[in-house]
Amino acid sequence: MKLPTLREVGVEARLLLIGIPVFLWTMIPIYHMFLFAISPKEDAFSGKLWPTHPTLNNFRIVFHQEHYFLRDFWIQFWNSIVIALAAGALTLLIATAAAFAISRLKVPGGRWVMNLALFTYFIPAAFLAVPMYRTMGNYGLLNNHWSLILAMVTIASPYAIWVLKQASDKLPVELDEAAVMDGATIPQLFRLVYVPLMMPSLVAIGTYAILLAWNEYLYAFLLLSKDTEITLPVALGNFLAADDSPWELLMTTGFIYALPPAAIYYAFKRYMVGGLTAGAVKS
Amino acid sequence: MAITISGDQAMPGPPLSARLTTPQVWGIVLVAPYLLVFLAFVVYPVGYGLWLARHPASYVALWHDPIFARAAVNTLIFLLVGINLKMMIALLLSGFFAQQRPWIKWLSVLFILPWAVPSIPTILSVRFMFNPEWGVVNTLIFKLTGDDGPNWLNDPTVALSMAIGVHIWKSLPFWTLILMTGRLAISHDLYEAAEVDGASRTQKFRFITWPSMQALYLTCTLLSMIWTLGDFNSVYLLTGGGPADLTHVLATLGIRYLRLDQLSLAMASIVCALPFVLPLIYFMMKRLSR
Numbered sequence: 001m002k003l004p005t006l007r008e009v010g011v012e013a014r015l016l017l018i019g020i021p022v023f024l025w026t027m028i029p030i031y032h033m034f035l036f037a038i039s040p041k042e043d044a045f046s047g048k049l050w051p052t053h054p055t056l057n058n059f060r061i062v063f064h065q066e067h068y069f070l071r072d073f074w075i076q077f078w079n080s081i082v083i084a085l086a087a088g089a090l091t092l093l094i095a096t097a098a099a100f101a102i103s104r105l106k107v108p109g110g111r112w113v114m115n116l117a118l119f120t121y122f123i124p125a126a127f128l129a130v131p132m133y134r135t136m137g138n139y140g141l142l143n144n145h146w147s148l149i150l151a152m153v154t155i156a157s158p159y160a161i162w163v164l165k166q167a168s169d170k171l172p173v174e175l176d177e178a179a180v181m182d183g184a185t186i187p188q189l190f191r192l193v194y195v196p197l198m199m200p201s202l203v204a205i206g207t208y209a210i211l212l213a214w215n216e217y218l219y220a221f222l223l224l225s226k227d228t229e230i231t232l233p234v235a236l237g238n239f240l241a242a243d244d245s246p247w248e249l250l251m252t253t254g255f256i257y258a259l260p261p262a263a264i265y266y267a268f269k270r271y272m273v274g275g276l277t278a279g280a281v282k283s
Numbered sequence: 284m285a286i287t288i289s290g291d292q293a294m295p296g297p298p299l300s301a302r303l304t305t306p307q308v309w310g311i312v313l314v315a316p317y318l319l320v321f322l323a324f325v326v327y328p329v330g331y332g333l334w335l336a337r338h339p340a341s342y343v344a345l346w347h348d349p350i351f352a353r354a355a356v357n358t359l360i361f362l363l364v365g366i367n368l369k370m371m372i373a374l375l376l377s378g379f380f381a382q383q384r385p386w387i388k389w390l391s392v393l394f395i396l397p398w399a400v401p402s403i404p405t406i407l408s409v410r411f412m413f414n415p416e417w418g419v420v421n422t423l424i425f426k427l428t429g430d431d432g433p434n435w436l437n438d439p440t441v442a443l444s445m446a447i448g449v450h451i452w453k454s455l456p457f458w459t460l461i462l463m464t465g466r467l468a469i470s471h472d473l474y475e476a477a478e479v480d481g482a483s484r485t486q487k488f489r490f491i492t493w494p495s496m497q498a499l500y501l502t503c504t505l506l507s508m509i510w511t512l513g514d515f516n517s518v519y520l521l522t523g524g525g526p527a528d529l530t531h532v533l534a535t536l537g538i539r540y541l542r543l544d545q546l547s548l549a550m551a552s553i554v555c556a557l558p559f560v561l562p563l564i565y566f567m568m569k570r571l572s573r
Contacts (some may be wrong), residue, residue, distance in 0.1 A: 015379065015382060015384065015387070018375075018376075018379050019379070019386070019387065019390055022376065022379075022390065022394060023390060023393065025452070026393055026394050026396060026397060026452075026456075027393065027396075028412075029397075029405045029408045029409050029412070029452065029557050030396060030397075030400070030405060030408070032408045032409075032411070032419065033404055033405065033408040034411055036408075036411070046425060074503065083328075088398065089533035093316070094316045094320060095317070096315050097313040097314070097316060097317070098314050098317040098430040099317070100315065101309070101310040101311070101312075101314040102311055102314065102422045105306045105309060105310035105313070106306075106307075106310065107307060107310025107311055107313070107314050108310075109308060109310075110310070110314070113314055113317065113318065115568065116321060116420075117317070117321070118568050118571060119568060120321065120325050122509050122564040122568070123325075123513075123568055124509060124510065124512040124513025124534065124560070125510075125513040125515070126512075126515040126533075126534035126535075126538065127512070127513060127533075127534070127537065127553045127556070127560075128325075128328065128329075128513075129515075129537075129538065130332065130538065130541050130546070130549045130553060131329060131335075131550065132324065132327035132328050132333055133541060134328070134331065134332070134335075134546060135324065135327055135328040135331060138331075139323075139411060150320070150323075150324060153324075154318060154320055154321075154324040154325060157317060157320065158551040161317065162571075186305065186306055186308075206495075212296030214401065215401040215402065216539070217402070217403050217515075217516055217520075218515045218516065218519075219431070220288065222538070222541075223289075233401060233403045236403050236404065236407065237403065237520070239405070239407075240520075240523075247411055247417075250407065251402075251404070251407075251408060251411070254403065254404025254405075254407060254408070255404065257401060257403075257404060258400040258401055258405070261399060261400060261401055262396065262399045262400050265395075265399035266392075266399070267489075
């Protein structure tokens with residue numbers, strides 16, 4: 001009777017031996033950020049696990065823009081939202097149309113378009129950034145939100161088209177045929193049959209594009225530079241430029257900036273895991 | 284998949300305009316927006332970039348720039364050591380997270396956080412932790428030993444290792460999740476049969492898990508290598524390429540040249556990476572467009 005329990009304890013202990021380091025490894029950088037956000041300036045550097053006087057004062061300073069580095073916080077926050085939503089909506093529109101055309105309408109050359117998109121998907125983002133910067137300059141879009149929105153659409157749509165095409169290939173052809181027999185035109189087919197059936201994938205792809213654009217640092221940092229035009233991550237990066245930057249405020253702003261994507265991720269986890277990981281790597 | 288193939292084969296030779304039906308016209312209209320984006324923001328920039336990189340003088344200049352050689356070596360280390368280490372840990376952890384335990388389920392929810400939150404705040408958090416004067420790590424070292432801790436990010440080897448660490452921290456959850464889906468797809472009967480035959484844990488891994496996962500593992504490793512080439516944040520936000528430009532990788536080096544207004548050098552450094560990247564991309568496209 002005693003032996004199996006001993007063995008079970010052994011198994012559990014071995015699992016804990018992996019689990020505890022994994023937990024610490026994952027949480028320490030995030031907890032460190034959180035700790036700074038709730039610590040008064042003097043406490044922040046003490047190396048304590050919990051501040052002696054936890055405070056929300058840092059959040060108040062950020063929200064009231066009461067520091068030189070934060071004087072444009074709300075407008076930068078707004079810029080991030082506008083750019084993420086615009087990139088998400090545009091990606092969704094372009095990618096859904098393309099996937100519908102390739103998968104359901106069998107547009108001539110559709111296979112080629114798919115391969116071009118896949119190729120773009122594999123170009124390392126930092127490599128494309130260099131010529132993209134110059135191109136946006138040539139188009140006269142530098143320091144304009146459209147440059148970042150369009151860059152994000154360019155990067156997000158290949159994967160979006162690919163995932164949506166995979167998903168729509170699974171819908172039975174008979175559906176389209178039946179709708180056409182009933183006299184549906186192509187736009188009606190798209191609006192009344194295709195889009196409703198694709199909803200789960202569309203939610204996943206929309207979320208993917210929004211998060212991609214919200215999290216983007218490199219392109220935002222290259223394409224936008226005016227203090228009132230930049231997005232939050234660029235503003236966070238600018239904190240670094242000064243030696244006397246207020247860490248506790250930087251970490252507070254970073255914490256606020258990190259909350260929406262984490263919340264969105266967990267809210268749409270159901271769609272994300274099914275829709276994205278299945279498409280990410282086909283074994 | 285079968286639908287696409289039959290669709291492609293149903294297209295015989297005669298001139299296009301004669302055969303265009305209403306669905307096809309609509310198809311062209313609907314695919315056009317993406318093609319416009321592709322032409323304006325992929326074809327044009329890439330073509331323009333290659334044109335800028337046409338002078339042999341740029342490559343001579345690169346060859347004589349010690350920072351370029353260093354960045355190339357760093358990139359190789361980042362890819363060969365960093366990615367392989369990451370994928371091995373991901374493979375191990377995918378087995379750990381496949382265990383059915385309530386607390387492991389909770390841990391997996393937390394474990395995904397690094398991937399779900401943006402990288403800037405968390406990388407900066409790590410950077411502050413290791414600040415030689417005020418960072419938590421050195422404060423603790425001072426409290427415990429009374430000695431000053433090392434100047435972490437000022438040593439190129441340590442700084443590059445930490446950049447690799449940050450990269451692993453950020454992308455490990457994603458790959459673990461992918462490998463876990465692969466692992467859960469393996470039929471449970473195989474393990475039960477092995478159990479009956481008295482197979483050990485290692486034998487089960489070697490003869491059941493690994494053979495069913497090796498194709499997926501290879502795909503993931505190559506894909507991760509391609510993407511990691513474009514990982515600008517891990518290096519730039521942690522070390523900024525320093526100390527003395529010794530921790531640059533190709534991704535940050537291209538941007539460094541760009542900031543110094545040496546666009547042809549920036550493009551040339553990217554072109555130098557193409558002989559390694561293009562075969563990988565070709566291989567991946569063959570795998571994914573099957």
